[in-house]
Amino acid sequence: MKRNIVIATLTAAALATGGTVAAFAAGDDETAAQRQSSSGTQVVADHDDADDRADDVNDDADDRKDDAEDRTTVADGDVTAAEAIAAALKSVPGTAVSADLDDEDDTGKVVWDVDVLGDGTTWHSITIDPATGKVLGSHTEQEDDTAQVRAALKGTSVTAAEAAKAAAAKGTVTSVDLDEDGASQAWDVETRTSGKADQDWQVDLNNGKVTADRSDDDQD
Numbered sequence: 237m238k239r240n241i242v243i244a245t246l247t248a249a250a251l252a253t254g255g256t257v258a259a260f261a262a263g264d265d266e267t268a269a270q271r272q273s274s275s276g277t278q279v280v281a282d283h284d285d286a287d288d289r290a291d292d293v294n295d296d297a298d299d300r301k302d303d304a305e306d307r308t309t310v311a312d313g314d315v316t317a318a319e320a321i322a323a324a325l326k327s328v329p330g331t332a333v334s335a336d337l338d339d340e341d342d343t344g345k346v347v348w349d350v351d352v353l354g355d356g357t358t359w360h361s362i363t364i365d366p367a368t369g370k371v372l373g374s375h376t377e378q379e380d381d382t383a384q385v386r387a388a389l390k391g392t393s394v395t396a397a398e399a400a401k402a403a404a405a406k407g408t409v410t411s412v413d414l415d416e417d418g419a420s421q422a423w424d425v426e427t428r429t430s431g432k433a434d435q436d437w438q439v440d441l442n443n444g445k446v447t448a449d450r451s452d453d454d455q456d
Contacts, residue, residue: 315369317400317409320348324362327371330354332396333385334413337366347372357382381416388416392441399423399439402446406437424449 348364407427423439436449
């Protein structure tokens with residue numbers, strides 16, 4: 237964060253007892269201006285700290301605005317995570333491994349980004365319009381964890397779309413991802429509910445049971 241250079245203006249005030257006033261100006265390396273008198277030292281608030289606090293407030297406001305825009309997009313568009321996955325699989329056959337409501341890097345538009353594991357080690361990233369369900373674009377990728385993903389999904393019965401539908405009872409689903417690294421492999425699902433913080437859930441790969449994800453709490 238770029239910091240502003242503080243220029244302290246010195247003011248002299250006559251003391252009723254005729255004492256001497258000494259003022260010190262803060263330079264680039266100083267964090268506060270000080271005024272000394274015969275009665276002691278008074279510290280003047282650091283303008284840089286005030287600027288930092290103002291920036292933090294603005295950043296928090298921007299984050300809340302982004303979250304509100306995402307919620308509005310899902311609510312107004314009516315294209316759920318499960319429907320976005322279905323649209324992606326209709327475009328490219330394979331196994332859906334994740335679906336995330338996110339911003340496109342180049343346009344800033346909120347879209348569904350669905351990852352589909354195809355034949356061999358080929359992955360497809362498909363972009364879905366959350367307002368219409370239309371496929372906006374797709375491209376192929378190569379990932380290192382393909383074998384691990386296939387092993388985690390082998391013999392399971394609950395798909396990413398089914399996991400999204402199961403978690404939808406908890407709120408608006410904004411992402412569903414396969415957790416193939418965790419001790420209890422499951423679908424990780426994030427939901428949003430009006431007036432509440434985002435919540436994380438785990439959906440069992442075999443029976444579709446939805447439980448609160450306590451992994452972050454355990455780490456804290």
